Amino acid sequence: MSKRIEIKDLDIYYGKFHAVSGVNMTIQPRSVTAFIGSSGCGKSTVLRSINRMHEVIDGAYSTGQVLLDGVDLYGPGVDPVRVRRQVGMVFQRPNPFPTMSIRENVLAGVRLNNSKVTRPQAEEIVEKSLQAANLWKEVKDRLDRPGSGLSGGQQQRLCIARAIAIAPDVVLMDEPCSALDPISTLAIEDLIHQLKEEYTVVIVTHNMQQAARVSDQTAFFNLKEQGKPGELIEVASTEKIFHNPDQKATEDYITGRFG
Amino acid sequence: MTADTVTDPPGAPGALRRTSRQIGDVVFKGFSTGSGITILVLLAAVATFLVGMSIPALTADAADLPFGDFWAYVAPYAFGTVWAAALAMLFAVPLSVGIALFLTHYAPKRVRQIFGYIIDLLAAVPSVVFGLWGINVLAPLMRPLFVWLNQYLGWIPFFAGPVSGTGRTILTAAVVLAVMVLPIITAMCREVFTQTPRLHEEAALALGATRWEMIRQAVLPFGMPGIVSGCMLGLGRALGETMAVAMVLSPAAVINVHLLTSSNPNTIAANIALAFPEAYQLGVNQLIATGLVLFVITLAVNMTARWVVARRKEFSGAN
Ligand SMILES: Nc1ncnc2c1ncn2[C@@H]1O[C@H](COP(=O)(O)OP(=O)(O)OP(=O)(O)O)[C@@H](O)[C@H]1O
Ligand SMILES: [Mg+2]
Numbered sequence: 001m002s003k004r005i006e007i008k009d010l011d012i013y014y015g016k017f018h019a020v021s022g023v024n025m026t027i028q029p030r031s032v033t034a035f036i037g038s039s040g041c042g043k044s045t046v047l048r049s050i051n052r053m054h055e056v057i058d059g060a061y062s063t064g065q066v067l068l069d070g071v072d073l074y075g076p077g078v079d080p081v082r083v084r085r086q087v088g089m090v091f092q093r094p095n096p097f098p099t100m101s102i103r104e105n106v107l108a109g110v111r112l113n114n115s116k117v118t119r120p121q122a123e124e125i126v127e128k129s130l131q132a133a134n135l136w137k138e139v140k141d142r143l144d145r146p147g148s149g150l151s152g153g154q155q156q157r158l159c160i161a162r163a164i165a166i167a168p169d170v171v172l173m174d175e176p177c178s179a180l181d182p183i184s185t186l187a188i189e190d191l192i193h194q195l196k197e198e199y200t201v202v203i204v205t206h207n208m209q210q211a212a213r214v215s216d217q218t219a220f221f222n223l224k225e226q227g228k229p230g231e232l233i234e235v236a237s238t239e240k241i242f243h244n245p246d247q248k249a250t251e252d253y254i255t256g257r258f259g
Numbered sequence: 260m261t262a263d264t265v266t267d268p269p270g271a272p273g274a275l276r277r278t279s280r281q282i283g284d285v286v287f288k289g290f291s292t293g294s295g296i297t298i299l300v301l302l303a304a305v306a307t308f309l310v311g312m313s314i315p316a317l318t319a320d321a322a323d324l325p326f327g328d329f330w331a332y333v334a335p336y337a338f339g340t341v342w343a344a345a346l347a348m349l350f351a352v353p354l355s356v357g358i359a360l361f362l363t364h365y366a367p368k369r370v371r372q373i374f375g376y377i378i379d380l381l382a383a384v385p386s387v388v389f390g391l392w393g394i395n396v397l398a399p400l401m402r403p404l405f406v407w408l409n410q411y412l413g414w415i416p417f418f419a420g421p422v423s424g425t426g427r428t429i430l431t432a433a434v435v436l437a438v439m440v441l442p443i444i445t446a447m448c449r450e451v452f453t454q455t456p457r458l459h460e461e462a463a464l465a466l467g468a469t470r471w472e473m474i475r476q477a478v479l480p481f482g483m484p485g486i487v488s489g490c491m492l493g494l495g496r497a498l499g500e501t502m503a504v505a506m507v508l509s510p511a512a513v514i515n516v517h518l519l520t521s522s523n524p525n526t527i528a529a530n531i532a533l534a535f536p537e538a539y540q541l542g543v544n545q546l547i548a549t550g551l552v553l554f555v556i557t558l559a560v561n562m563t564a565r566w567v568v569a570r571r572k573e574f575s576g577a578n
Pocket of ligand 2: 174
């Protein structure tokens, strides 16, 4: 199931530090949205606010709304733990649980949600998720080996399998390829294309070509000036952002990067 | 530099030559190798002493031994040692892990620091003081609890009567031991828990883990080798602790699992301390031989634990 994300007047703070200000945007279901912008402008922060992961940092909080199919994730009585079960996340560095086998890694989230999965059900989830992460063929004979024994690219796909095993509505990815080689990167990009059939995907990337290749919509973040909070400068179809942006800053950033 | 030019070996151009920086390496290597050898020599010296002094007692006729047949003599103490240490660990390990988790994952920063100092302070208390505390404070405090346990749970062998009149039973001794090993295990656990990679904690949280689930999924598995090491250090202390047990326990040479009675199995270390002043000739050898048994027990426990950890090495996250 894939859901629409609406971000309204979102401001995010780390203690006294105002990291991001006034973000408004809509993300369509079954689409890929890329966040681009220079380092420190708050891409990760905004991304993490979509599953309330920024709150795990002491003193971090936000104001405004993030709506998932109309339901405010920051509404009263909303449990961040529940939010994260609907909005999965893949991190910059692959982080499979080192003490778990490949199989148990895939099932890690499933076991949290439902401790009573039967063996056949578990096997089915493992195969389906690894298939969906394009990893099944490579690991099907060594599901009981430690996940940390895989290559970096395989580990990252394992993390994607783990994230989608709990059937989230949204998959967030924070620079998922930045620690990977070009071949593994292509594998992940292919995967992102497939994922959007079923999920709403949001990806942070520093790689312009990657944003252009994988995304339908691109959001450009920037700092108005040094020491000010980061802002969303422009969000539009990837086509438009890369060829005909409305904002001068966007154009400078894109062309600057391309040389 | 001129000296260097002189010693320039043929075929080694200037930039590739050995320099004085590497002297540090050589010194350090010598020093660390030396330290390693020292440990081995010390261990060998102690082992030789233990074995050498034990042989007369081990080979002597039971009739000649002041304390009677050696194995019959040592059995209750060996049992008492393991039993008291096991009880102590039963109390100390869950509590230590709990405290360490609280300090690293639940407590606010200030509480964390203050608590940390208190735990360290506890580690600095000499064991005689723990012994005195055990006799004067803990034993009287425990007695009503013992009576209660015996009254309602007396049908379980552990809590069988008659209840000791002083409260100086193996259970009290085990509690004292638990308090003594608590700081060691807590400090070790706290150390490894703070080292849990942020990456793994976030992985669990992002899957929708509650804090406790995150601890179970990321913190405890990652910290397991450290927890085991901490427990081994604690267990080593509990097995070898002499003073506190000798003071607290009213001992007997028995093997039983009664926790509340006045007939308690003594430990090897405490028994050596109590019996040594009056021992002479073969008696000394016999006591030292019990020390050898304690050494073997401790070694066996440690090696078992290492083996358990090593078996899971592949999954330890060390790579
Ligand atoms: N844990 C934190 N505590 C305090 N400030 C933080 C924290 N994480 C990020 N920040 C600050 O918030 C701002 C936005 O950071 P963020 O990580 O979102 O940037 P980013 O756009 O993802 O950068 P990058 O491209 O380098 O990943 C930065 O100024 C950063 O210093
Ligand atoms: Mg970032």
